[in-house]
Amino acid sequence: MKPNFEQFNDIPGTTIFTMQMAQKGFQLNEFCMSLRTQENRDRFHADERKYLDEWEMSEDQKQAVLTRDFQKMLDSGGNVYFLSKIFAAEGMSYVQAVSTMTDMNVEQYQAMMVAGGRNIEGWRSKKERGEA
Amino acid sequence: MARIIAGIATSHVPAVGHAVDSGRTQDDYWKPMFEGYEFSKQWVKDNPADVDIIVYNDHASYFGMDIMPTFGIGTAGKYDICDEGYGPRPVPVVMGHPALSTHLAASLILDDFDMTVLNRLDVDHGLTVPMSLMYGQPDAWPTRVIPFPVNVVMYPQPSGERCFAIGKAIRDAVQNFDEDITVRVWGTGGMSHQIQGARAGLINLPWDIQFMDDLINQPEVLQYKPHLEYMIEAGSEGVELIMWLIMRGALGDKVDEVYRFNHVPASNTSVGHLILKPRD
Numbered sequence: 001m002k003p004n005f006e007q008f009n010d011i012p013g014t015t016i017f018t019m020q021m022a023q024k025g026f027q028l029n030e031f032c033m034s035l036r037t038q039e040n041r042d043r044f045h046a047d048e049r050k051y052l053d054e055w056e057m058s059e060d061q062k063q064a065v066l067t068r069d070f071q072k073m074l075d076s077g078g079n080v081y082f083l084s085k086i087f088a089a090e091g092m093s094y095v096q097a098v099s100t101m102t103d104m105n106v107e108q109y110q111a112m113m114v115a116g117g118r119n120i121e122g123w124r125s126k127k128e129r130g131e132a
Numbered sequence: 133m134a135r136i137i138a139g140i141a142t143s144h145v146p147a148v149g150h151a152v153d154s155g156r157t158q159d160d161y162w163k164p165m166f167e168g169y170e171f172s173k174q175w176v177k178d179n180p181a182d183v184d185i186i187v188y189n190d191h192a193s194y195f196g197m198d199i200m201p202t203f204g205i206g207t208a209g210k211y212d213i214c215d216e217g218y219g220p221r222p223v224p225v226v227m228g229h230p231a232l233s234t235h236l237a238a239s240l241i242l243d244d245f246d247m248t249v250l251n252r253l254d255v256d257h258g259l260t261v262p263m264s265l266m267y268g269q270p271d272a273w274p275t276r277v278i279p280f281p282v283n284v285v286m287y288p289q290p291s292g293e294r295c296f297a298i299g300k301a302i303r304d305a306v307q308n309f310d311e312d313i314t315v316r317v318w319g320t321g322g323m324s325h326q327i328q329g330a331r332a333g334l335i336n337l338p339w340d341i342q343f344m345d346d347l348i349n350q351p352e353v354l355q356y357k358p359h360l361e362y363m364i365e366a367g368s369e370g371v372e373l374i375m376w377l378i379m380r381g382a383l384g385d386k387v388d389e390v391y392r393f394n395h396v397p398a399s400n401t402s403v404g405h406l407i408l409k410p411r412d
Contacts, residue, residue, distance in 0.1 A: 013330030088217030117335025
């Protein structure tokens with residue numbers, strides 16, 4: 001069967017981690033995996049730039065990590081489960097980190113979740129939203 | 133002959149593990165969710181099994197992108213707990229059942245499912261959070277466990293048909309195991325949730341409830357639901373629900389619903405939980 005990596009492109013506000021994206025983000029995600037030990041977390045936090053330079057990541061990817069721009073990390077092939085190693089190491093929850101990718105602050109985002117989450121109406125298709 | 137006595141489905145939210153580990157299950161935020169599992173904690177005590185086959189996904193905790201098995205099976209005697217970026221969860225080591233898992237792995241491969249055999253594996257919240265929900269905080273887990281990791285993180289994930297079919301093959305393999313032991317099969321993950329992008333926080337409870345109904349009553353139809361529909365309707369991470377089809381396949385044609393629970397939210401997720409019993 002011919003793979004269709006493009007079929008997800010119409011989902012608004014969503015980056016699907018396809019095998020193609022995994023290729024693009026390999027080094028970024030490898031860096032994230034390295035943060036599974038306390039020793040590496042300490043080294044990273046002591047000098048982030050120096051630690052990032054040990055990885056063959058693009059400068060854009062490194063800047064995204066340094067500025068904690070999670071959306072930019074997703075766009076350059078990062079996957080949120082890998083990226084979670086960056087924010088978990090800083091004591092940040094998924095709710096806190098995930099809210100930064102939305103147009104809400106963390107309090108607004110948490111309030112939305114407690115009220116039942118984001119309603120899907122209007123969020124199925126970029127075309128429907130006039131974004132495509 | 134070994135027997136499958138029940139199927140358990142549950143979400144596996146990491147924050148639920150934190151709540152257990154830090155003694156916050158009775159906080160206002162968490163209490164209603166944990167109360168929903170009280171029935172189940174008693175039920176698993178009253179209906180004990182020797183082995184739990186736990187279908188789950190690793191969250192970049194053990195498998196990175198170096199190796200990404202589509203279907204894996206643990207064959208080890210024990211499984212350590214992953215460091216997911218904040219140190220390992222303070223839960224007991226997970227003990228395996230090498231004889232049954234070796235039998236299962238070999239059976240599945242001979243049935244044309246090309247399994248990745250894992251003699252070494254550390255397990256993450258995808259496996260340990262469901263165990264905490266069912267068993268609380270024991271000094272040692274009450275059952276032996278066969279971890280069954282599935283790639284649901286990178287597209288293409290295995291199809292729903294393939295998941296349902298491998299569940300049926302698990303049923304055959306368990307029934308062909310000569311020891312007289314009891315087994316439960318767990319499908320974990322889901323329900324609707326999206327933890328990335330501008331659409332993060334998506335919850336679709338009506339869809340989740342329909343999924344549960346279809347899983348129970350017409351899995352033969354549900355198996356054909358395409359990945360795209362999961363991702364649109366249940367969020368990019370809602371596609372984890374294909375793992376529930378493996379559990380359902382392992383239960384045979386007809387099941388009885390013993391228990392059902394839904395709760396929104398736990399962290400970013402719609403929590404869903406089922407206990408099913410095979411009818412034959």
